[in-house]
Amino acid sequence: MTYLGIDLGTSGLRALLISGDGTPIGTSEHHYNVSHPHSGWSEQDPAQWIAALEAAMADLRAAHPAFADLRGIGVAGHMHGATLLDETGDVLRPCILWNDTRSHLEAAELDQIAGVRDLSGNIVFPGFTAPKLSWVAKHEPEIFARVAKVLLPAAYLNFYLTGAYVADMSDSAGTAWLDVGARDWSADLLAAGGMRRDQMPDLVEGSAHAGELRADLAARWGLNGPVTIAGGAGDNAAAACGIGAVAEGQGFVSLGTSGVVLAARDGYKPAPETALHTFCHAIPNRWYQMGVMLSATDSLNWLGRITGTAPRDLTAPLGETLQAPTDLRFLPYLSGERTPHNDADIRGSFTGIGADTTRDDLTRAVLEGVAFGLRDSFDALRATGATLDQLIAIGGGTGSRYWLKLIATVLGVPLSLPKGGEFGAALGAARLGMAAATGADAETLMTPPDLGDTIMPDTALRADFDAAYAKFRAAYAGIKAVQ
Template sequence: MSYLGIDLGTSGLRALLMSEDGHVFGAVERHYTSQHKHSGWSEQDPSCWTNALEAAAVTLRDTYPEFAHLKAIGVAGHMHGATLLDQAGKVIRPCILWNDTRSDVEAQRLDATQGVRDMSANIVFPGFTAPKLLWVKQHEPDNFARVAKVLLPAAYLNFHLTGDHVADMSDSAGTSWFNVAQRDWSAKLLAAGQMRPDQMPRLVEGSEPAGTLLPAIAGRWGLGPDVVVAGGAGDNAAAACGIGALNEGDGFLSLGTSGVLLAARDGCYPAPASALHTFCHAVPDRWYQMGVMLSATDSLNWLSSITGTSAPDLTSSLGDDLRAPGDLLFLPYLSGERTPHNDADIRGSFIGLSVSTDVTNLTQAVLEGVAFGLRDQLEAFRQTGTKIDRLMAIGGGAKSRYWLKLIATVLNVTLDRPQAGEFGAAIGAARLAIMARTAATAERTLTKPGISEVIIPTPALIEEFEQAYKRFRSSYQPIKSIQSRTSVRQ
């Protein structure tokens, strides 16, 4: 028997074929692009996703004999996107993606509405789904009048696969229409967002069956008539399933384009003022909290682009032993910031440049600035009573041992590097498919990977980095004040 995990990303789709015992037969990727018609806009035609899925499935079918024994499918997807369907199930307009900021005014207005934060457990960010629909109502009233269903990207793939409008709890928690504590659509939040309950999909847990693969697709893919489609998950919840972050105290650091700290919780403990996200996990009776910084490896990649030096060469120049904090500070806000500032306009800077500053100094400052930004997230977690002593380190930036030593010391937490293998959103989605088909428990299925290396804080430098972090915090306050005054003048 085999199981298919789908990771629907912003730039491409990854399809992974796995056995019930976790052996990965193979994986394929198909890529597509986003459209940016105006500044702050980011859209995709949902046909990009279905075409990519069909192409990936055919490749797996033709490459791996195990595909013929497929028993279940799980879909993970990028969150918050607004896919609008009419009464006939046709897409009305391109999907407005999570990184689209056109609805900033609508988000601020909705966020200021009494009770919205309390019920949704989150700040209403411009990237969330509810303000997008308010924007459509204001600027595209004809399209708004046609909306019969609003589906998130993963739910749209579920619709493609099953013919049913169905979504999971973890993905739906990021809409600002959803009561995260009660794990259900909120009539009051829907009314605040000027939407109706009948425009929402049916809800299931991510590990529950959402439906059965349509006969036409099963025939096209050479499959039997009883392939189960799981509820699935939002991408970060699926990643948590992939690395076994299930119980209180489990968590991971994802050092990718953005930087994410995620901690599993045994209850719903919202702290919206901190700009932490509080969402449902992909399995019943569990939640997670997540902090997001927008420019993690993106900051290093930016330095790489302007210096003409590859990112690995930049980090290797620092050697292997952790250095004491540098005098140069870097504020990593190249694209604004989410946690804890919730400020789309804040921008980065170097502080302390001199004629003696060289590329190695710049590299050290960038790595330290990202580490300090992650420490800001950790402080937000601590405000909610979350205790984080150990994290799994994943993502492209986790290949740098120096960077992990630095982050471990700045956060004063132990970081585990997993053994080589698959442990991202696609494998998390495949694990949810296994649970939906077999009714296996989360404890049995969502296991942790083996650890290849344990990185502990450098004791001799903990206090020095503590003082450097305090200097970092005092530095970004004046920058925010200057930018605020500039904005007023403009």
């Protein structure tokens, strides 16, 4: 028997086929575009997701005979996106994505309503789904009047696969319509956003049975038997399942375009005042919290663009020996910030540049600014009682050993690196598909990957970086005062 994990990302879809013992068999990736019709807008045509899915299935069928023995599918998706369907299931408009900021006014209005933070466990961020629908109601009333269902991107793929409207709790927790503690849609939150429960999909746990693969798809894909579709997960919950972060004390730092520090929690411990996200996990009776910064490797990519240098060529001259903090300060707020500031308007800055400043100095300042931004999230998690004595480090930025040593020192915890192979959202989604199809205990399937190197903090430089972090925090206060 084989199982399939689908990672529906913002820029592309990745499908991973695994065996019954969890061994990867094969993968396929297909990419698509994001549309930006206006400044701050970010949209995508769901038809692109379906085209990518069908192409990936064709690839796996052609390359791997074991694909025919598929028995379970799990879908992980980028969160918060508003996919609006009419009563026949047709898409009414392009999906408004997680990084779309047009609804910042609507988000602020919802966030001020009494009880919203208490029920949702979160600040209502502009990227969440509820304010998007408030924006549509205000600016596209003819479309809003026809909305029969609102599906997140992963739930839309579930709909395509099964013909049923079903979503999981981890993904739905990012809508601001879910009572995250009770793991159910909230009548009060829906009413606050002008929505109804019948416009929501049915809810199941991420590892639970959500439906069966449509017969026509099974026939077209050449499958031998019935295929169970799992509830699935939001992308970060699925990534946590892929690296085995499902219980208290387990977590990871993701150094991708955005930066994430995530901690699995055994109980529901919301702290919206910190701007942490508190969401349901993809397995029953578990939650997770995460701090999110919007420009992690994106900050290094930006420096690369303006200097005409590839990011790897920016970091390579630094070597692997950590240096004391630079006197430069870089605030990594190129697109605003979530944790801990919840500030869509703040922008980044360099300070301390002199005639003797070199490209390497600028690079070090960028790496330090991102590390300090991650510490903002790390400290917020610690303040909620999360115990994080070690983190697994994932994401493209982990290719820089200097950056890893810097982050380990700034956070004050060891960072462990997976040896390689599969450990991301697609693997987590495949494990959810296996749990739903076999009835196996989901938690036992969520094992950590084999770990390679562990990067230890540089204790000799810890006090210096603590002092530099304090200056970083002061610099934010200063720039905010003049913006």
